[in-house]
Amino acid sequence: MIIVRYLSRQIFFPTFAITGVIVVMTMSNWLRRWLEDAVSGQGASGELFVIILYYVPLFLQEALPAGFLLGILIAYGRMYSEYEMTALFACGFQYQQLVKVTLVPAGLLAVFLWVNNLWLSPWAQQHAAQAWAEQDSLTPFDLINVGRFMKVGNNGQVMYVGGKSGDGQLLSNIFLVNSPEEIYYAQGGEIRVDRNSGARYLVLTQGVQQQGIPFQGEFNLTDFREYGVKIAEQQKRPRTRNRNISTVDLFKSDNIKHKAELMWRILTPLNILVAVFIAVPLSKINPRQGRFLKVFPAVLLYAVFNFLLNDWDKNVSKGRIPLEYGIHILQFGTVALCLFFTALPSWLRKRKHG
Incomplete structure (x- = not known):
């Protein structure tokens, strides 16, 4: 239990810090456009930052698993480079136990993501849509400040x-x-x-x-x-597809796009587990190599997985891929490949000496 708490602490701090950075970076493009609209008199700037907060739960769906992946790499990479992992393994701690311990914080984050995906994010998107509607209902004259110089246009x-x-x-x-x-x-x-x-x-x-x-x-x-x-120019609003529909309404709907959205909300928290099986093997380094040696290949691998996941989901929502072969196929396939390549060196050594 002490090891679980210690490793969880080591993982959570970089995870939350990196997730925050990813969310800010993801939001920066829309933020720039929204600020331009507010400055050019196309929106009330006072409401802008409230609307921005409504989009945080939506971006957490993909940012948190990515942050967790990097959190594991940084935390375990540091422990390998400072011989903490060597000391743990010398005391009888096994690699399988390391994976099981890592699944504890992964499970907590997955539960949070389920709450976020099924309730918090749709609720926030509904309020964001309402806020945008209120902004659009303002006439150009509502946004004119009498007696003050103001910037208009770009x-x-x-x-x-x-x-x-x-x-x-x-x-x-x-x-x-x-x-x-x-x-x-x-x-x-x-x-x-x-x-x-x-x-x-x-x-x-x-x-x-x-x-x-x-x-x-x-x-x-x-x-x-x-x-x-x-x-x-005309105001540009973000497209969030069916993200503002409540989960209860998605359950009742027979629309293929709604079913794909429901599947996305239920299954994307499993990306946390995918991050575990990618990051834990790649976090193992030789202390002389430096703790960040395998960060780039791990990030590249997860980026490819995330790109394929979004493309797969898009094809499911358009009916090109049956719902039975939804994004869970890609998730479980990625985990299976990670387990295979993790076990392959050990199997080859046993076969060589056997």
Whole structure:
């Protein structure tokens, strides 16, 4: 029991740290897009960080097994390099016992993932979808800050709005700066959304366009009645397929995509076991080789497994692969291959000396 607690502690600390890093890295691409939307006036930035938290359970489904794999490699690699494993094996501790002990923290994380997949992640995705719907329901005028300079679009444009009409449909006293050489002033204006492309345009009325810088080369002032300036592209929302459907509803559904999603939620916690049978053999190193010698091949092997898993799941959801041959085939096949190659050297030695 002391060994179980000690090894679990050694594994959990790097596992949680690495999982956090993976989640942040996975979220960074969407985070960049969401921040661009908020800055360009396509979303309320105050709600952005709440929405981000709703996506954490979804990314934990794949990040936690990967973090656990690296946690084992780092923890056991350190113990091999500092002769702690040598001392354990010298006291009669067997390799099979090491695998069994590693399955204890693996089981705890698998139970957490089942709770996350079956309840927490769908609940969070439902709230994320609701938050996005509230964001989309905001009109362009709701996002205008009167009396303040604000950045619009992705090209460094800056806009100032002096006021809004009582019904919030018209703007007044508008300054728009495209660049130091191109400035617009208009008495009124409005924001229009192209129904086909989803792009947003600022339409200025009764204004003046300034081109150039006074007393520096060519300088022009042009009056206009109406002038439209594109300020933002269509908002991009993440696609989460059927991830926001409750597990109870998935059980009741006969839709092939829903059944594939249910299988994904039930079976992906078993990736924790796959990580055990990949990482434990590869964590064994010669102290002179360095503790990180086999990290790259282990990560590469798991990355290939994870890619095939997602591709397999996609084909199951499209009906190309029968449900009976779902992702569990790939999971158990990977474990079987790991066990085979782990036992092969010992079997060859016995045969050679037998």
